[in-house]
Every structure is written in C-alpha cells, then in structure tokens.
Amino acid sequence: MVDLHSMLIVVADHGIRAHTATTIVSIAHNDLLAVAARYPSLARAFWFDTLIDAAIFREWTVNVGRRNSRERTAHLLLEFASRFRMAGLMSDNSFDLPVSQADLSDALGITAVHLNRTLQWMRGQRFIRTHSRSVTIENWPGMVALAGFDPVYLHPEGPRQPERGEGG
C-alpha cells in the first residue's frame, strides 16, 4: 500500500510520482484507522508494511552512502527483481523498468554518464541484458556477489503471527 505512513502522520513530508499509467484507489485515513481498530490482523499487516519500508530505507542509506556505483546499481536492480518476483510479476528473470536513465541515476546519486557506463559494463560482463524498458538478470549469483545482496531485508517470510490466535 503506497503512503500508508500518512495514516498516522498528519503533515505529508514527501510526494509520490507514478512512472506508468496507474490505477489509484484512495482510502480515507479515518476508514483505515477504523478497520485497523476493528481487525487486529489488518493493523499488524499495515504495521508490517511500514516496517518493510523502513528496512528498504535503511538499505537505501547504505546503498547511496557506502556502495560504489557498480555495487549500488546491482543492488537496486536485484531489489526490483526480488520485489517483482515476490509479487509474481517476473518471468525468466526479466522485469519491466519504465524509468529513464536520468531518473535512475538521480535515484542512485550518480551522474547519468556513470550509470550508463555501469550498465554497459554489466551488459559486457553478461550480468544483465536490457531491451528498451525491461531488464533481465542474466547472472543472478554474479550480481548477488557484486552487490552483497541479501534479500532478508525484504522479509518474504511475512509478519510474525500471534501464538494464540484471537487476533483477527
């Protein structure tokens, strides 16, 4: 759920931009608060969702602050791939990435030239293939080793369940 944060945070401190045609369903903050109060399992799901966001933000901080351009680009591509895979949206290790190199380099905190050279290098090493706006991870173990990628922070195992289940 996008921007679940604003359920409890009154003043928005960020904006959200879609890169593709997007169907948006908005749910009133008050309705979310009401449903969370009534169904504890939904409240836990909302909480868990924002914890995943926090885990991704932590990884992002390390990525931009500490990893070099090859490592951080590989890390972001593997994060996208892993999240697409978890959502069942990846086939043959390929996923759509409808983002310009200018936006991607901005997100990675490097120049467009550096990103472009990095992607050329990854293609040359047969780590990835790119076709217009899609990316194929050709050498998953190689990319994982390059990025130091450990998908545990995406927590595919889901949230902890209460041991005695009156919750929801």
Place this chain on the structure above:
Amino acid sequence: MARYFFHTADGSRDRDEDGVDLPDIQAARLEAIRYVGEMLSQHPDLLGTGQDFCVEVMNEHDQLMFKVVTRGIDLSPH
C-alpha cells in the same frame, strides 16, 4: 538535447558506445567533471599507479569537445 559520448582512459581506452543526451556542451562539461569526481572518490587507486585518468567528451560527430585530465604525481625522495 544532443548526445555526448564520454570516453575514459586510465592506461587503456574505454569507449562509450551509448552516449548520454544532455541539453548542451556546458551540461556535458559539468557531467564529465562530476563523473571524474565520482570515479576518483570510489576508485582512488586509479591515480596510484602513475597513470592519468582522463575523460573525453565527444559530440555526435566524434569531435573532441572537452577533456578532464587527472594525475597523481609521486614526489617522494628515492
């Protein structure tokens, strides 16, 4: 927008086959300088071997428009 190509050289030449679209040569100059800064920050050993590290900005007609040259000079007594 125009396409500029950023070739690098650190002993061996590495041609930029894709290029990057930028508004004008001034933007391409600044991009080249920032790129050199990122490379030196992430790979300081580029200048540790007595080699220069250079980035050449070429326009769409393969004309050299701008060049950044960085060099580390070892001045320690032998």
